[in-house]
Structures are given as structure tokens and as C-alpha cells.
Amino acid sequence: xxxxxxxxxxxxxxxxxxxxxxxxxxxxxxxxxxxxxxxxxxxxxxxxxxxxxxxxxxxxxxxxxxxxxxxxxxxxxxxxxxxxxxxxxxxxxxxxxxxxxxxxxxxxxxxxxxxxxxxxxxxxxxxxxxxxxxxxxxxxxxxxxxxxxxxxxxxxxxxxxxxxxxxxxxxxxxxxxxxxxxxxxxxxxxxxxxxxxxxxxxx
Numbered sequence: 001x002x003x004x005x006x007x008x009x010x011x012x013x014x015x016x017x018x019x020x021x022x023x024x025x026x027x028x029x030x031x032x033x034x035x036x037x038x039x040x041x042x043x044x045x046x047x048x049x050x051x052x053x054x055x056x057x058x059x060x061x062x063x064x065x066x067x068x069x070x071x072x073x074x075x076x077x078x079x080x081x082x083x084x085x086x087x088x089x090x091x092x093x094x095x096x097x098x099x100x101x102x103x104x105x106x107x108x109x110x111x112x113x114x115x116x117x118x119x120x121x122x123x124x125x126x127x128x129x130x131x132x133x134x135x136x137x138x139x140x141x142x143x144x145x146x147x148x149x150x151x152x153x154x155x156x157x158x159x160x161x162x163x164x165x166x167x168x169x170x171x172x173x174x175x176x177x178x179x180x181x182x183x184x185x186x187x188x189x190x191x192x193x194x195x196x197x198x199x200x201x202x203x
Contacts, residue, residue: 002024003024004023004024005027006028007028007030009032010032010036011032011036013039014038014058016039016040016041017040017041018041020043020044021042021043021044022045022047023041023045023046023047025048026049026050027050028049028053029051029052030053030054031054032054033054033055034056037053037054038053038058039051039059040059040060042062042063042065043064044063044064045062046066047066047069047070048067048068049061052072052074053074054075055074055075055113057078057095058078059078059079060081061081062082064083064186065081065082065084065085066085066086067086067088067091068087068089069089069091070087070090070091070093071091071092072094073093075098077115077116079095079115080115080117082118082119082121083120085122085123086123086174087123087124088125088127088144089126090127091126091128091130092127092128092129093118093129093130094116094129094132095114095115096113096132097111114133116130116133116135117135117136118134118136119138119140120139120189120190121186121190122136122139122140123141123142123172125142125144125146126144126145127145128143128144128145129146129147130142131147133150136151136152137151137155137156138194139156139170139171139191139194140152140156140157140158141156141158141172142158142159143158143159143160143166145161146160146161146163147162149162149163150163155169155191155194156168156169171187171191174187
């Protein structure tokens with residue numbers, strides 16, 4: 001099985017990869033244009049990741065997050081992924097349009113890079129695209145091939161192009177079958193955390 005490929009240009013980068021992460025077949029490329037970058041990958045992270053970081057950006061992948069295959073591109077703003085997230089195949093997350101667009105009269109760039117934040121226990125379906133400025137709350141489910149560029153509230157389902165909220169007050173579980181939700185501590189912890197923050201009473 002292919003090992004992790006790590007390509008680093010420049011010095012003073014902050015690279016922290018847990019020895020308990022399983023990243024065989026993954027690629028991480030760090031470039032030094034724009035200053036030192038950071039990559040933090042937690043314990044239990046697994047899957048085939050393609051990560052490109054430049055411009056002093058920071059990429060964080062929380063503990064026990066998994067993917068079948070995912071591309072992360074952080075040019076300057078950064079990408080934060082919470083714990084226990086689950087991504088399907090060909091997921092793409094970009095904090096940048098890669099190329100700059102300028103207003104001709106003012107000379108001002110009109111498409112700056114923007115940070116992306118995904119909360120804990122987020123499930124992204126096949127070929128989902130998460131674009132710059134997206135903020136996806138804890139427990140969210142994003143349907144296959146959806147494109148997300150704005151805010152998605154916790155414990156909701158988003159789908160479509162552009163993504164819109166199609167259901168709320170739900171949570172997903174890695175377990176299969178009726179009556180298994182209470183056996184998934186990660187899912188239950190997300191529900192409790194969101195209700196505590198938002199002041200929503202439990203059952």
C-alpha cells in the first residue's frame with residue numbers, strides 16, 4: 001500500500017500529524033509563498049486525502065474524521081474540519097478561487113480567499129464541493145454533489161446547487177439500523193452540545 005507523500009517547500013512550517021492517523025495513499029503539499037503554513041491532523045483520521053497548503057494558511061482535521069477521497073486547497077485563509085466527520089468520494093474543499101479577479105476601475109480584488117469551517121460530526125456526500133467562506137454547523141448532512149458557499153446551521157440537511165436547507169433537527173450516525181442512535185456516542189454528543197449552546201431543551 002502506498003505511503004503518505006509529504007512535499008514541503010520552505011522552512012518554519014508547523015506540521016503535526018498524529019502517529020495514530022492512517023493516511024496511506026494521501027498527499028500533502030506545502031508551499032512557502034506567503035509565509036509558513038500549518039497542518040494539524042488528529043488521531044484516528046483516515047482515508048485518501050490530497051492537501052495543498054500555501055500563503056501561510058492553516059489546515060486542521062479533527063480526530064476520527066474519515067474520507068474515501070477528498071481534496072483540500074488552502075491558499076491563505078485556511079480550512080478547519082471538526083472531529084468525527086465523514087466524507088464520501090471526490091469531496092472538494094477550497095478556501096480560494098485560485099486565480100484573482102480584479103475590478104478594472106478600482107484595481108481591488110473582488111474574490112479574496114475566505115476561511116472554511118466545518119463543525120464536528122459533519123457528513124459530506126459524494127462529490128460535494130465546499131467553497132470559500134462556508135461555515136457548516138455540527139451534525140450537518142450535505143447531499144451528494146451539493147455546492148456549499150454560505151452558512152449551514154447545525155443538525156440540518158443541505159442539498160442542491162447552490163445548497164439549501166431541506167430539513168432540520170436531524171443527526172446522522174455511522175451505525176446502521178433502527179434504534180441505533182442512542183448507541184452512537186459521537187452523534188449524541190453533538191446533539192447535546194448544540195442544544196446546550198442554543199438553549200434547546202432535550203426530550
